[in-house]
Amino acid sequence: MREGPRYRRRVTTPSSETPPWIVRGWRRALDTDAEPDAREKLASLDRFVRWHLGAHAVASLVFALREEVARPLALGARGIGLAVLVLAAVAPRRADSIAIPTVALVALASALASWPTTSNHAFYGAFVALALAVLRSEPALATAYLRATVLLVAFGAGLQKALHGTWWRGSFLAWELAHDRFVRTLGRLLSESELARLRSLRGAREGFVLSFGPLLGIAWAVVIGELVLPLMALVRRTRSFAAIGLFGLGLGFELVADEVLFGGLFAAVTSLFFGANVVRAITRAVLLIYVARAAIFVATGGLAW
Amino acid sequence: MVSEDESRDEEARDGVRPDTDTHGRRGQPPTVPLGRRGQPPTDPADSETRTDDPRGRRLRRAFVVLTLIGLALWPPTQHVLHRAHALGAWKHFGLGVYCRPKLDLRLELVADGRTIDLRRLRPETHAAFAELRARTRELGMLTSADEAACRLMRDEDAQVVEVRRTQDELGADGRVHPRHDVWRVEDEVCSQRAYAVSR
Numbered sequence: 001m002r003e004g005p006r007y008r009r010r011v012t013t014p015s016s017e018t019p020p021w022i023v024r025g026w027r028r029a030l031d032t033d034a035e036p037d038a039r040e041k042l043a044s045l046d047r048f049v050r051w052h053l054g055a056h057a058v059a060s061l062v063f064a065l066r067e068e069v070a071r072p073l074a075l076g077a078r079g080i081g082l083a084v085l086v087l088a089a090v091a092p093r094r095a096d097s098i099a100i101p102t103v104a105l106v107a108l109a110s111a112l113a114s115w116p117t118t119s120n121h122a123f124y125g126a127f128v129a130l131a132l133a134v135l136r137s138e139p140a141l142a143t144a145y146l147r148a149t150v151l152l153v154a155f156g157a158g159l160q161k162a163l164h165g166t167w168w169r170g171s172f173l174a175w176e177l178a179h180d181r182f183v184r185t186l187g188r189l190l191s192e193s194e195l196a197r198l199r200s201l202r203g204a205r206e207g208f209v210l211s212f213g214p215l216l217g218i219a220w221a222v223v224i225g226e227l228v229l230p231l232m233a234l235v236r237r238t239r240s241f242a243a244i245g246l247f248g249l250g251l252g253f254e255l256v257a258d259e260v261l262f263g264g265l266f267a268a269v270t271s272l273f274f275g276a277n278v279v280r281a282i283t284r285a286v287l288l289i290y291v292a293r294a295a296i297f298v299a300t301g302g303l304a305w
Numbered sequence: 306m307v308s309e310d311e312s313r314d315e316e317a318r319d320g321v322r323p324d325t326d327t328h329g330r331r332g333q334p335p336t337v338p339l340g341r342r343g344q345p346p347t348d349p350a351d352s353e354t355r356t357d358d359p360r361g362r363r364l365r366r367a368f369v370v371l372t373l374i375g376l377a378l379w380p381p382t383q384h385v386l387h388r389a390h391a392l393g394a395w396k397h398f399g400l401g402v403y404c405r406p407k408l409d410l411r412l413e414l415v416a417d418g419r420t421i422d423l424r425r426l427r428p429e430t431h432a433a434f435a436e437l438r439a440r441t442r443e444l445g446m447l448t449s450a451d452e453a454a455c456r457l458m459r460d461e462d463a464q465v466v467e468v469r470r471t472q473d474e475l476g477a478d479g480r481v482h483p484r485h486d487v488w489r490v491e492d493e494v495c496s497q498r499a500y501a502v503s504r
Contacts, residue, residue, distance in 0.1 A: 160380050
């Protein structure tokens, strides 16, 4: 009897053992094994975070000095924090075991000390520094964790915009444009008559909605993008697109709202979706932008930055 | 050589096939430079990637899970607090920046039924209300007005002080909606706070 070719049977797992696609997506996003260059990425991010927190401390100190009633104790504490951060930033690698936890402690203390006026990016900076300190011994887990925080930050921002509802009819943007904020960038997307209508609303208590047009489309795109892109990043096939989209959103906010420190931190942590060379390039580019902005600040005598 | 069944069991346990390399290619032994979960790293001399302390690993996993859950749940929680108590949307790491413009907070002071002009307050009392205004903008109507009210009560020799706070908010409909809150303080409260106020 002639025996036919033996085909290898396809190995399948019972359906009860196969997790649904969304769970598989999460596992990949937090997969601690598929990260051969995690330590390099974290080394670049760690260096960046030290300089970033130093830059933030400088900005806080300058703003505190400009306050009418500057409190000597608070100023002294900020000065000490800044000195520690600069020391940590220039410390050699062999001092990492002391420098990394110290940076996390200073960042946390500084964020808590300025509560309830602590900015979101100060909290996020402290959060990233803490993660780098706690998860230092597991670089792959740390990288996956920080990527997950980027997704939660973007999704949380989108969720807040959707829940507050002030972006669906553009009322937030209409109010800001009416009061001459964001006009230099977003104002170009409005007709002269529409901008004049919004400006005429100053002092009014109603009518702050955008007419149908490109700006309203952008408002919708921002909210939907912040909600959808993090979900797309959970799926391997769409992850690169989502990561680039998140970069785009960050860049857009940077151009419109000029949130340099938040934009820089967000870009640096988002770069963890890519290879170590990209992380290195982006963190260095962001630090160069900080230096350029500081130079503008000094050159203009504190009038611009 | 790992059998199909063993391989499947390991995949079900770890979520990664044992004969899959870091790029997802099958048929090769894994070449993971950082070591597999729960095992020492490839280079045992490398203390930075040592993951063989089970208690430390458990603590790190707990840190990861708890902080991610917190980060996921805090923005909607903050939104609920904003709706209920006018908690500021921009701060507190609730990621609500650029959701609402920052509008005026108005204070109206009433001592024993008389409206008090804010501009005529003593400097310390004025500073206390300025501080109250700043804190209320961030923490909403949850902010206690006791201290400022007690200072006013002492200045005006009043029995009852009401601090009426009105926070304007831009709604989704493009209208400005006021939110009112009345913080009433009676003499008893201030006598308990006498030390704090007299400082």
